[in-house]
Amino acid sequence: MQDGETRSVKVRDTGPFFPDTIYRGDALALLPEIPAGSVDLIVTDPPFAIDFRAKRTNYNRTGSRVLDGYCEVAPDEYGDFTNRWMEEAFRVLSPTGSLYVFSGWNRLKEVLCGLDRAGFHTINHLIWKFQFGVFTRRRYVTSHYHILFAVKDPLRYTFNKQDHYPEDVWFIRREYWKGKKKTATKLPRELVSRIIAYSSNPGDLVLDPFIGSGTVAVVAREMGRHFLGFEVSGEYYAFALERLREEGMHTGLTSERGDAEGEN
Numbered sequence: 001m002q003d004g005e006t007r008s009v010k011v012r013d014t015g016p017f018f019p020d021t022i023y024r025g026d027a028l029a030l031l032p033e034i035p036a037g038s039v040d041l042i043v044t045d046p047p048f049a050i051d052f053r054a055k056r057t058n059y060n061r062t063g064s065r066v067l068d069g070y071c072e073v074a075p076d077e078y079g080d081f082t083n084r085w086m087e088e089a090f091r092v093l094s095p096t097g098s099l100y101v102f103s104g105w106n107r108l109k110e111v112l113c114g115l116d117r118a119g120f121h122t123i124n125h126l127i128w129k130f131q132f133g134v135f136t137r138r139r140y141v142t143s144h145y146h147i148l149f150a151v152k153d154p155l156r157y158t159f160n161k162q163d164h165y166p167e168d169v170w171f172i173r174r175e176y177w178k179g180k181k182k183t184a185t186k187l188p189r190e191l192v193s194r195i196i197a198y199s200s201n202p203g204d205l206v207l208d209p210f211i212g213s214g215t216v217a218v219v220a221r222e223m224g225r226h227f228l229g230f231e232v233s234g235e236y237y238a239f240a241l242e243r244l245r246e247e248g249m250h251t252g253l254t255s256e257r258g259d260a261e262g263e264n
């Protein structure tokens, strides 16, 4: 650094949490412990409240290699669950922060209402089209997800344009992890890295309160961002921890908080 040059270093208060760490515990209990305004971007794929069987052998997968232990939310509790975490998401985001939330079509109305209720401004309704869906006989095959891109302040948010003409339908292939242990709902890295590139800057803090296999954490760190993640399922938490270690992210990982609270 030259004399007189100033370097902008974000000093942020992450409360009881270490940055670049995933915690095992219930997001509804842990989110309120994050200080207000401390997170730059939330990218999350919460449970969808569908009759989800993580071990089923669709998508040409071998069931025994798909991890069990996925935690679902009961359909009649989904509205309340969504409102509660979104209210906290709004509180923890910085004034220029953004939220990307994934949703299946069947619970979309709760997600859209939750965003409005929490005070978010929805900027885009993106469609993620993937390459296959579950075979059907009497209905169309679902081969897309919804991604809602929402901000706190529609006049001031990070948007690093990566393409000249960034359309709102993204065709991105799901990943096959051939021969490896896997989780049933893992997002493709390409999808997550696109979101992180558009809506955050190096050094920013990216939060995923429903981290699953840890994709958001892995990609955020790879791209020079900090991360924080929560996962209630012991199996998924252990899987994500192992994945982070395999990716060479050895530091700062702990399970103390959630475990100390006796979660799952």
Ligand SMILES: C[S@@+](CC[C@H](N)C(=O)[O-])C[C@H]1O[C@@H](n2cnc3c(N)ncnc32)[C@H](O)[C@@H]1O
Binding pocket: 025, 026, 027, 028, 044, 045, 046, 047, 048, 069, 070, 071, 072, 183, 185, 186, 187, 209, 210, 211, 212, 213, 214, 215, 216, 230, 231, 232, 233, 236
């Ligand atoms: C759709 S998956 C996330 C998948 C993730 N994006 C990935 O790429 O692997 C949702 C995750 O949320 C977890 N979960 C469900 N309820 C939770 C809660 N109350 N707090 C924290 N995690 C929760 C589930 O166990 C599951 O692993």
